[in-house]
């Protein structure tokens with residue numbers, strides 16, 4: 001926690017003649033606000049806590065890594081993992097689930113233990129609370145390995161599971177295999193790419209069905225091949241169960257299917273690509289063939305039965321479903337922290353629209369389970385979009401076709417604002433803002449392969465001072481986008497200054513009537529939200545990101561038009577709900593408990609920035625205020641204000657029991673460094 005600025009002697013000041021011992025007068029609340037320091041009432045101020053520096057990592061507080069127990073080498077950890085698999089603590093999943101040693105088809109050759117008695121003898125004591133599945137009246141899929149085993153009921157049968165509660169958008173093994181072998185066909189995307197005269201990086205691969213790819217890795221031309229986004233925080237969600245996809249499940253609940261105003265027909269222009277790699281160049285031959293294609297073409301399909309592809313030469317004729325974004329509370333896509341349990345929590349607190357974490361097109365096209373986990377949708381997410389990110393029209397269009405075919409979603413958002421180096425260096429995310437023609441071809445190609453609304457999310461610009469969003473806003477509707485979200489900062493600026501809402505308003509003024517403009521940046525109270533939607537009638541709504549992370553009840557505040565002086569107990573209940581949703585999603589065995597803890601800790605690195613309403617001399621709190629060190633109104637409120645990872649771990653232990661031996665945690669987003677939050 002930052003301390004209030006100490007009074008320091010000015011450098012090289014001349015020797016003082018008289019010594020005034022009285023402390024400098026405390027700045028007024030208005031002066032503090034002017035210096036972006038939170039005006040906490042003097043009665044609650046305290047000196048910054050002195051923290052011990054941990055021997056191993058060099059820092060404990062301020063979001064640094066916390067290590068409990070000795071640090072081990074990678075090799076040692078691997079050896080231990082292998083030994084552990086065979087140890088009694090690693091009970092075979094099938095045996096654990098059924099409680100029957102004969103249920104595993106691998107019998108004695110199974111790599112995991114079948115010794116139920118030995119497993120139960122070493123299993124840690126149950127956690128406090130009830131099994132989340134028992135609470136739902138369902139049979140717990142984790143059986144003996146559940147950390148709430150004592151609360152299981154005998155009389156529940158598997159069929160007791162309520163279908164309506166199932167998470168949607170699992171990746172079926174069949175589809176994953178097709179993707180691995182590069183045998184999934186994209187007739188709509190290929191045809192549109194051809195029609196637009198763009199290069200189809202996958203054309204040859206798709207035609208020569210790739211049987212000789214022993215690793216099952218598809219190589220994608222024109223894109224970032226077997227990209228590993230190891231530096232991007234990736235959700236470590238479990239592989240989805242092997243299930244048939246049922247697209248009837250979770251059909252859009254609030255989307256009306258109506259035709260939109262015809263867009264003026266635009267002839268596809270010669271594509272001028274700013275990069276040297278050739279993708280996106282005009283292809284005369286393809287344009288020739290367009291004449292035939294425009295009347296519809298029979299395309300033999302691979303994975304599905306043969307289908308007739310309705311080629312859209314005139315995007316304006318397609319009947320697009322539309323979403324009315326106006327005045328709906330939109331929870332931003334948030335890598336890592338915007339996971340399904342968090343979105344579910346925000347739904348309970350008043351969010352209307354939710355969006356999955358950014359998923360990379362290449363990884364989805366390769367059938368990577370961890371990336372597909374980012375597309376999961378909870379049934380409570382009744383207006384739900386997924387966000388994808390890719391640098392080329394062909395890969396983005398194929399991803400849109402794939403997601404449209406296999407997932408239950410209401411809209412697809414393309415991330416053109418991501419500032420992360422690994423994304424930008426591949427030509428995706430905010431680097432697209434330097435390539436307006438590429439934006440055009442991506443949107444044109446992608447929007448015509450789906451009837452679902454396509455939206456884009458941009459920043460003001462790539463470089464500070466060279467705003468670009470306004471030039472895109474006037475055309476993007478004609479290219480095929482239903483909405484544009486504008487985050488009022490450039491890529492270069494990251495979070496260093498306040499979002500430029502005046503520029504967002506200027507962009508909105510330039511938008512055609514049918515385009516929804518969604519403003520984004522620094523919304524942290526109902527008054528912020530009111531101001532933006534009333535200042536500019538062309539703004540449909542505001543997207544809320546860090547505001548929701550720091551105080552997810554912001555949605556309630558906006559709906560109820562009040563500043564909620566929430567108590568620490570009420571905040572703890574919100575954390576409990578998250579933990580409950582987390583255990584349901586990631587599992588209630590030891591692995592699921594620790595995954596839930598991990599994501600809880602990531603989130604707590606944001607929640608500590610909330611300053612209770614009752615402690616402030618000026619309300620509402622602003623996102624850019626630095627908090628002084630302060631006491632809460634009770635011990636829990638004080639603990640919740642701590643920016644020390646050790647204290648976040650203590651909170652996690654109140655909800656999920658003691659951390660295991662050797663537990664480490666370092667927050668991914670380092671949110672407490674206000675100007676360093678890097679993502680998005």
Ligand SMILES: Cc1cc2nc3c(=O)[nH]c(=O)nc-3n(C[C@H](O)[C@H](O)[C@H](O)COP(=O)(O)O)c2cc1C
Pocket residue numbers: 332333334335336337357358387415417418457487499520521522523543544545546547669677679680
């Ligand atoms: C932790 C974190 C993760 C983010 N992940 C994404 C993302 O996956 N996709 C995206 O478009 N923006 C992402 N963003 C950016 C936000 O959606 C939003 O545009 C930005 O934070 C500005 O809004 P705010 O001022 O309300 O926080 C992320 C932001 C944060 C802080």
